[in-house]
Amino acid sequence: MITMDQIVREGDPVLREKAIELDLPASKEDHNTLEKMLQFIKNSQDDELAKKYNLRPGVGLAAPQIGISKRMLAVHFTDFNDKEYSMGLFNPKIMSHSVEKTYLQGGEGCLSVDRDVPGIVPRYARITVKGVNLEGEEVKLRLKGYAAIVFQHEIDHLDGIMFYDHINPDNPLQPPENSKPAEEI
Template sequence: MLLMKDIIQEGDPVLRKRAQDVSLPLSETDLNTLRLMMEYIQNSQNETLVETYDLRPSVGLSAPQINLSQKLFCIHTVDETGKNLFSRAFVNPKILSYSEEKTYLPGGEGCLSVDESKNGLVPRSLRIKARAIEVDLETGATESVYLKLQGYLGIVFQHEYDHLRGVLFVDKVVEHLPGVVPVQFTENNNQ
């Protein structure tokens, strides 16, 4: 089980390196790494486990954050409607295109690898197209996927993808985003 002590913090050089491609077929070690990453995210969304293990809540986690410079990340969250669960593990993702139209999280972004007191508005593309190898964490089966993401899920994917390029959200924080419309969450889903 991963804990906060396993997540490296801003200032660690691994967070600033470009991650390496992961060899396929996926090794048992890499599969277990993805399973541990997903387990952390899911545990961090359980209030009892957050209190018991002093976890910070999360919706995504990338391998560089646990001191592995590999192109692996997991996302476990619902979209802005609060109705559609997006729980997926990715290997060697690549964003193919970014829309010119921007958006942002109205409350700003945060990160497990950055001090909680730091947050801010980060301009992100409203829509992205990406490809990746998706991993079924139960069976270990892999499949090449093409993704079209927008809004909140697109922001989360871009945030995790940045980790694989040695970029932290604090590198992109701006004071104001005039004319840019934030992601709109439904009332019962205030991320």
């Protein structure tokens, strides 16, 4: 079981590496790792388990965050329209994105960042992601608003990018041009 002890914190070089693509079908070891990542996210949202194992709640986890520089991510969340997303993906890739931007009004957080980083993180309002799920099937997801933000955050980890890299250093609380808050999309 993955706990907060296995979560790599900012400053660790693995978080700045571009993760490698996996040969598919995934090895048994990689498959098991991705299943454990998804279970960690689910556990982190279960009040009883989170308290028992001292887990910080999260909605997504990328393999570099547990020290593995491979293109794998897991998400488990419900968007603002009550649509649930719960999956692990191998080799996820953003295939297209909107010009329009979005952001979370309260900013973003990260399991690998133990401090509060105030600021607006501009993201694409709509994206199309392709990847291979835990069942070995290729999936194509059209995502918008909050779901698009979560996937962009995790895919950024696979490219060595932290959420705060996107914050405007001169005016951190300024919403991006041509944007709406995710809550309104």
